[in-house]
Amino acid sequence: MLALVALVDFWASPDIIFRPMLVLGPAFASLWCGIRRTALVGLTALTLSVLLSYHHHTLGRRQNTLTLLTMAGVAAASVGASADRKKRERILADVRSVAEVAQRVLLRPVPRRVGSMHIAVGYTSATAEASIGGDLYEVTLTPSGVRVIVGDVQGKGLDAVETAADVLGAFREAAYDEPDLTGVATRIEAALRRRLGAEPAGRPPAAGSGEKFVTAVLAEFGDGEVVTLLNYGHPSPFVLRGGGDGGFADPDDVSPPFGLSDLVAAAPRPYTIKFAPADQMLLYTDGVIEARDAEGRFYPLAERAHVLTADDPEQALGDLRADVLRHVGGRIADDAAMLLIRRR
Incomplete structure (x- = not known):
């Protein structure tokens, strides 16, 4: 998804900006990936945004700087969301383990x-x-x-x-x-x-x-x-x-x-x-x-x-x-x- 957005933005006119869509990468990664992979996707999205800004000669402009800061904030929030999801998954795994033990104790094998x-x-x-x-x-x-x-x-x-x-x-x-x-x-x-x-x-x-x-x-x-x-x-x-x-x-x-x-x-x-x-x-x-x-x-x-x-x-x-x-x-x-x- 990051590659597709980057290619579209690379060949598009400077007046049509697709770079903000790169924030979808870390956002979706936080739903399925671990903490490290989510951080890697966020860093990749931020790096691609900087390179595309350089390609379109928009580095240093106020609007572009705000876009980069927003992307960095979304990437950081995605890492936090991934960490919270992994914690909840561990808690759910513990609950299932306790349920299995309770079943073996209460409903013994016949x-x-x-x-x-x-x-x-x-x-x-x-x-x-x-x-x-x-x-x-x-x-x-x-x-x-x-x-x-x-x-x-x-x-x-x-x-x-x-x-x-x-x-x-x-x-x-x-x-x-x-x-x-x-x-x-x-x-x-x-x-x-x-x-x-x-x-x-x-x-x-x-x-x-x-x-x-x-x-x-x-x-x-x-x-x-x-x-x-x-x-x-x-x-x-x-x-x-x-x-x-x-x-x-x-x-x-x-x-x-x-x-x-x-x-x-x-x-x-x-x-x-x-x-x-x-x-x-x-x-x-x-x-x-x-x-x-x-x-x-x-x-x-x-x-x-x-x-x-x-x-x-x-x-x-x-x-x-x-x-x-x-x-x-x-x-x-x-x-x-x-x-x-x-x-x-």
Whole structure:
């Protein structure tokens, strides 16, 4: 760009001045280049302006001197802008690194095989700068069988992540100790109640903090061909049979999420469904079924579940995730967690 402006100004009439356009060089360089390269571009633009002024015999004129001073000021400002941009990029890189560490701590890698189950997991964040949000999942092998939780914390930001950590911590501890899913759910509810009832020191109460809740599905896969489910206001799991038929495993009655259990007199009741070899179950958060296309239509999971046909569960889940992204035509609007379980 500098060369083009310099050539045009060199061959142009002295009455038509293109030299001030040389300031575009350091200005654009500050957007993409480092500090040294931006300074080099600014110095090059200033040098070319001096040489072109000499060529047109305008050195020493008041207007030309003001142009050179303006160019020097723009070059200096561009170097400062480049330094500030590099600083912000380093801060963003640190934030992403912290988010990755937090994800490994909060959402630990799920083993591909647990007991008689073959498991694949996928997490898609709606935030470009981070890879974690309020969605949660965990798979644990216990004396009672393989126990699973998939949930979604109401809200966004650090508070949602902290709440997800409390729920996962309670589940990981209770899954080993409690003889049934109802006891596990009771421990999770108690942990969430403690969190919502205690404000951290130095932090004012958040607006609407008393209304925070967590939707979740708990599942227990035993040795037989039956899976026990407990649903707390969460989207129902989708079960795809080995023969190709599929449907949602809806509970018998609607239950409120964790944190809102006082809205009803009775706690949710566990229910069972058949889960035979070659069957597969998809547990997910609402970011999947609420993904909208350009016309505002939700993602039709029941109609698109046939993409889960790959022999490798991870490949099958990857195909489903790609299909969701094709449906929305870009980035999803909400975090989406998916857990695919096959009985081997």
